Amino acid sequence: MLVTGVPPATMDAMSVGEAPTLSDLLQQVGQGDEHAFARLYDEAAARLHGLVCRVVVDRALAEEVTQEVFLEIWRGSPSFDASRGSALSWMFTIAHRKAVDRVRAVDASRRRDTTYSAEQNAPSYDSTAELVDDRMRADRVRSAIGALTDRQREAVELAYFEGLSHTEVADRLGIPLGTAKSRIRDGLLRLRDALGGES
Amino acid sequence: MTDDKHIDTLDYAMDALDEVGRRRADQHLRECAQCRTEVAELQDATALIGESTTPVSPPPSMRDSVLAAAARTPQHPPTAQGRPTRVEPAGAAPRRRNRPGQWLLAAAAALVLIAGGVTVATKPWQQDKAPVSAVQQVEQAPDARSTTASADGGSLVVVASASRGKAVATLRGMPPAPAGKTYQAWFISGGKPVSAGMLEPDKATVLDGSVTGASAAAITVEPAGGSQQPTSKPIMSVTLT
């Protein structure tokens, strides 16, 4: 009975029977709604933790970082503006920054081996954490990445997963600075165009 | 752009800048729409790479610690660079000024102070209990103070913690709200009532909003779902300072 007659601004996407989007949830969180925050956690934790684990290899450290990420999402959510980008993109940006910062801060031995070796480290995960829609979208993202040239992909992933500047990427790959830069930039923009508008 | 005037948006989007560099870049971004646009474009794409990673479920215990940490952590005001702060929709403002002075007077008249209870408010859509930890965070705070008001055989207990900035309220000994009605809590801040959420009898509830700056808390009976402004006189209220 408490549900009826609530002003639209309050009810918003939380109406009975209507699943809120991540963006709805994040906006509720921005109003200090702890209940929405719990739901947001349930929706996004495995995805964000997946990225953090990829960047921060040490599992205990990765768990610390993911907790920090969620606290930062909680604190910063009042600034989330749905008209300026997707909730997922906003949260991944926070997760990436925290993860890269942490890796940079810990001693070099804990950093992932500098030889770029992505796939064999793929962590196991609980498939129940993933919704069907998410999986379809993740598949599309992966295939968009697969559509980059090998060189673009190598440079983009090296920069992203290790938080390297294009100068460092150039060093690592032994290619000229301008080349590194254009590979990364072109790769990113191509990726965005491949999936643009649907996130 | 890499010339001296602008920042390296690529390194910025890859989080490749050190702390000093990032702070400098953030400062530039506040003033430069061109770099802001570039960064936003690039970050849309970098987030996609993030999405491509395989999900990993964190340990179940993380959920509780994250939620508990959030419950005791205040949020930042909306200030992120380039993002407009939230603006009230046009036409919303005039509604709130319906003679708060008069309402306050009524509140004072209705106020019957006794000793002892605690009350809580729930958000309208919140069917289940507020997280226990959130209530406990307030009640167990070192500076928690309990104030009770009574009327009509029932009581209102408010436990407020200035350090947490929150209050927990409980209605005791009150009948359920009449059909089509609900109990609604209000903070009185700057002389004006601000909704603090709904209450159900005998259920401790963390009140919506901050206790900081509130001089009193009051309970009214409102149409189910709550009102934006009180439509009836308070049945009970407590002083918070």
Ligand SMILES: [Zn+2]
């Ligand atoms: Zn600029």
